Amino acid sequence: MAKEEIMDIYCCGCNKDTAARLTNGEEIYPHRKDLYSLPFWKCDQCGNYVGCHHKTKNQTKPLGCIPTQEIKNIRKKIHTVLDPLWKSGKYDRKYDRKELYLKISETIGWEYHTAKIRSVIEAENVFKIVNEISCNAFNKE
Numbered sequence: 046m047a048k049e050e051i052m053d054i055y056c057c058g059c060n061k062d063t064a065a066r067l068t069n070g071e072e073i074y075p076h077r078k079d080l081y082s083l084p085f086w087k088c089d090q091c092g093n094y095v096g097c098h099h100k101t102k103n104q105t106k107p108l109g110c111i112p113t114q115e116i117k118n119i120r121k122k123i124h125t126v127l128d129p130l131w132k133s134g135k136y137d138r139k140y141d142r143k144e145l146y147l148k149i150s151e152t153i154g155w156e157y158h159t160a161k162i163r164s165v166i167e168a169e170n171v172f173k174i175v176n177e178i179s180c181n182a183f184n185k186e
Contacts (some may be wrong), residue, residue: 046160058091109160139182
């Protein structure tokens, strides 16, 4: 039997570093066979989990801290506003991604990445900042 893999990862639900257990999509998403083989880190104390950088050399590197469902929902809202600012497509690109993340980092006072958001308050603050950047970018036209 393979040795169970454990990693200390910050869990937003428990508000502390926790001994997260490496598992797979079959446990996390039993109704999604297409995700069964993907790796996830799970906090067995609260049941929250985080995905991994499965398309890289370090396939079990966590995508960030282990978020609660509420934090995940706000992160999604952040990306609905954030992504059109740097991705080409429907809108003209207003920013380079690195430039945009640096602008957010300077405003919040720590190196921004959505996966680093650890609380609902942080998430709501970032959402407000991203909305302000978006309004300013599109109102200049």
